[in-house]
Amino acid sequence: MNDIKDLILDKAKERMERFGFRKTTMDEISKDCSISKKTIYEHFADKEELFGCLLYRECQGTIRMLFDEPADMPDPLEKLTLLIRRAVAYFNQDHFITRILKDEEMFLALVNTKYRKIIDEEIITSIVRVIREGKQQGKLRDVDEQIVAYAGFRLFQSFSYARTWPLAGAGNEPYFTEVLVDFIINALQKK
Structure with a gap:
């Protein structure tokens, strides 16, 4: 740029x-x-395009930040665990991206940009790589990486910024994070 x-x-x-x-x-x-x-x-072209480009730039930085450290880890289970914990911690802090996701007006502007789909696909593709690596190492079950990555991403969203279900004891993110980690790891881990 x-x-x-x-x-x-x-x-x-x-x-x-x-x-x-x-x-x-x-x-x-x-x-x-x-x-x-x-x-x-x-x-x-207009304010919407400017917002979309801004959102894309900021999300790119967030994705790099979240995926960089886990990328160096050899164990895919540890990589997924760290990724989930880092992402939940990040989305429970006050950042520009989290404000967009929690602000109804800006969230609606986000949903209407062409970049939202690109960002979602990039995140899912990154998760697919981790799952594929785990399958190749024999540590993860033989699953459809694309579907599992998509489902895991949507599940993460519901546990973090989307809050599609009002959880009892809101504010107890460490507990919910551990439940999410346990669920995803146990669903994928080869027994």
């Missing part, structure tokens, strides 16, 4: 963090960047 585009995304991120998606305008981003609105439109 070039410097101007990164500047625009950085300033848009700052403004969206403070005011949300709807209240952020291209005029304000232009002023924050000290560049013309025309320059912004040379890089982004």
Whole structure:
């Protein structure tokens, strides 16, 4: 990415963090960047595209952060365990990505971007690689990696930021994390 585009995304991120998606305008981003609105439109067709690019950039950084350390681990079971724990811990902190996922207005903007599907597919593909590696080492059962990675990702979402089910004792993330780890590892581990 070039410097101007990164500047625009950085300033848009700052403004969206403070005011949300709807209240952020291209005029304000232009002023924050000290560049013309025309320059912004040379890089982004509209605010939705700018938000999608910002989201994609931030998610790429989050994915790298979550998957980098586990990537060096030789044992796929340990890798999956660490990945789940790191991801749950990350999504229980206050980051730009977690604010998007928990803010209804920004979440709706996310759902409507073409990048959401790309991001989901990238995460699932990364999980597939771990499962495939575990199968090759003989430590994980012979499962359809794509389906299991998809199901595991959706299960993780429901345990973390999506909170599709109001769990009793909310705020007890360490317990829920261990239940999720236990469930996934026991479902995949070759006995």
